[in-house]
Amino acid sequence: QTFQINTKEKREATGDLFGIFFEDINHAADGGLYAELIQNRAFEFDPIDNKKYHALYAWMPCQLDEKNGQTDAADVSLTILTDSPYTKKNPHYLRITANSAAAGVKNLGFNSGIALEGGETYHFSCYLRKIDEPVTVKACLIGKEGQIYASCELTADASDWKKYTADLKIAEGTSCTDANLALVCMTPGSVEVDFVSLFPAHTYKNRPNGLRKDLCEMLEAMHPKFIRFPGGCLVHDGQLDENARDSMYRWKNTIGPVEERPARRNNWGYNQTLGLGYYEYFQLAEDIGAEPLPVLPAAYDPHHQRKVPLDELGPWIDDALDLIEFANGDETTVWGKKRADMGHPKPFGLHYLAIGNEEVGEGFTERYPYFHKAIREKYPDIKLIGSASPFAAGGEYERGWASARECGCDLIDEHYYMNTDWMIANVDRYDNFLSSDPKVFLGEYASWGNQWENGLAEAAFMTGLEKNVHAVGLACYAPMFANVDYVNWRPDMIWFDNHQVYGSVNYYVQSMFMRHQGTHRLDFTVTEPELEQTARLLAEQKIRESAKTISGPIRVLVNEGQGVFFEVTVKNHDTGKLHRFTDCVCGTESENRAASYENAVETGVIPKDWTNYTLTMKAKETEGK
Ligand code: AHR
Incomplete structure (x- = not known):
């Protein structure tokens, strides 16, 4: 085949x-x-779904001991209280009662412990309150053998909560990856403790309450045009009550002093502090030179079918309007002032806003238009992103699109995780999408793996995105990060532990495309030699002849709690049009279930006016869905 690229004439802009x-x-x-x-840090861990967590999770009794360095058999009692907290937003705190000198607690950090770097300074802080007599508390970074890397002493002398800070400097040449932070009473006595915090002085761009430098540098190096945040299912899976511990992700809970940001259930089965909140996300976007792209819940939780009544959508819509003001308003506006007070007087510059994540069904399509109308009216320049899930069976994907068209969405978010064959077979997925439609925001996609073949298949697929910028506006791989010791989902793009980070092959593919994003698409033609063309036409002819027959039903064994997704493609050979959807068979009882397309035309799987078609099904077993 011969490719001819016309470098003289620009076609559609690549945008972001x-x-x-x-x-x-x-x-x-x-x-x-x-x-x-x-x-x-604030003793707020809650058992959530899996009963593993509790308020003293990651904390242990500890006693400094001259002979052994430190011992866990400490002469101390630890009590979690809630009756007079520093703030009601995070009501738990710890009372340490040391029965002998040098008894207290230690925090285990994440992974193997706290990673300390020689020469680095660590900003330590905590809140203390005395009970009767003042008590001197020693805070120390302590090794497994009891070696003390750095320490300070603080005297809890106030009957009200008081914040203490100290800088702990690690000696040059002394590094470790498994330290703990101990807090012990120097004399017998009781003291109350809350919000114990330790940050390296060198965060990314040295921001206070900042982010890990090595991880951010991996992101910066990619040159991404935008950053979508803060999730996924994380955004819309939760209670409607914003004060519930397992509420949906409400951005207003994530700004202001960290002490006032309520800890919450993270729907991926753990606890979340919200220390990394909307202000920090906007700051990160600015620091890495990416457009911020927040996702807000659409007052609908598709996981549990929780729906805010249509006449009570006001506060949810206000959340969207106020977020735009928080990002773009000047200091004379209510929310712009909050941003300025946090340290960023200049607007962040928000141009995109997504409502909903991977949504299916009426719960979303009924609510979205209210958001859309209110935001369009007040902020006509914001690019609004709706949602439709190609996983959805029964025409829901098409209904999502119809609703997005009707509302006039700028973009529509769709997600999929597929195998490499699918990625390669679907390089042309967007060839027939119309430029007059909302553009596709491929807000999550990946092939199932971190092997080289996954990178290759994704790269192939991404050429199809580039080629179709008339229809595809934005695309981002998912998920981005995985801590190797706490994996909920794989594959992931970047892997790390408490001191190291590496990019997967998928990361380098993404980087390659991002670092070489042109400004426009160029025209090209492909000339196929006659022999190849004849062979291809013959093969297509054969497929056509064997078409129209569906050999079914196709029977699959599905276990309880499991399901099989079918990727179904129907190709109309007269028009070249593709009709794609996903169907799913779920095992609610252990039994054989069937997916059948025998009545495909009657049930709308195949459009009524299609006679000359091929139907292809691929099955992929997915646990727990
Ligand atoms: O990326 C992981 C999850 O996949 C996202 O939270 C969700 O949107 C999708 O189902």
Whole structure:
């Protein structure tokens, strides 16, 4: 085949095509991007879904001991209280009662412990309150053998909560990856403790309450055009009550002093502090030169079918309007002032806003138009992103698109995780999408793996995105980060522990495309030699002849709680049009279930006016869905 590229004539602009997506999954925030080194710093961990967690999670009794360095058999009692907290937003705190000198607690950090770098300074802080007599507390960074890397002494002398800070400097040439932070009473007595925090002085761009430098540098090096945040399912899976511990992700809970940001259930099965919140996300976007692209819940939780009544959508729509003001308003506006007070008087410059994540069904399509109308009216320049899930069976994907067209969405978010064959077979997925439609925001996609063949298949697929910028506006791989010791989902783009980071092959593919994003598409033609063309036409003819027959039903064995996704493609040979959807068979009882397309035309799987078609099904087993 011969390719001819016309470098003289520009076609469609590439825009912000390739970007990144951050979700707090796999401990991507706490124990990851967020540089806080103390796990469960405010004693707010809650059993959530899996009963593993509790308010003293990651804390243990500890006694400094001259002979053994330190011992866990400490002469201390530890009590979690809630009756007079520093703030009601995070009501738990710890009372340490030391029965002998040098008894207290230690925090285990994340992974193997706290990673300390020789020569680095660590900003330590905590809140203390005395009970009766003042008590001197020693805070020390302590090794497994009891070696003390750095320490300070603080005297809890106030009956009200008081914040203490100290800088702990590690000697040059002394590094470790498994330290703990101990807090012990120097004399017998009781003291109350809350918000124990430790940050390296060198965060990314040295921001206070900042982010891990090595991880951010991996992102910066990609040159992403945008960053989608803060999730995924994380955004819309939760209660409607914003004060519930397992509420949906409400951005207003994530700004202001960290002490006032309520800890919450992270839907990926762990606890989340919200120390990394919307201000920090905007700051990160600015620092890496990417457009911020927040996703807000659409007052609908598709996981549990929780829906805000249509006449009570006001506060949810206000959340969207206020977010735009928080990002773009000047200091004379209510929310712009809050941003300025946090340290960023200049607007961040928000141009995109997504409502909903991977949505299916009426719960979303009924609510989205209210958001859309209100935002368009007040902020006509914001590019609004709707949502439709190609995984959805029964015509829901098409209905999502119809609704997005009707509303006049700028973009529509669709997600899929597929195998490499699918990626390669679907390089042309967007060839027939119309430029007059909302553009596609491929807000999450990946092939199932971190092997070289995954990188290759994704690269092939991305050429199809580049080629179709008339229809595809934005695309980002998912998920971005995984802490190797807390994996909820794989594959992931970037892997790390408490001191190291590496990019997968998928990361380098993404980087390659991002670092070489042109400004425009160029025209090209492909000339096929006659012999190849004849062979291809013959092969296509054969497929056509064997078409129209569906050999079914196709029977699959599905176990309880499992399911099989079918990727179904129907190709109309008269028009070249493709009709794609996903169907799913779920095992609610252990039994054989069938997916059948015998009545495909009657049930609308195949459009009524199609006679000359091929139907292809591929099955992919997916656990727990
Ligand atoms: O990327 C992981 C998850 O996949 C996202 O949270 C969700 O949107 C999708 O189902």
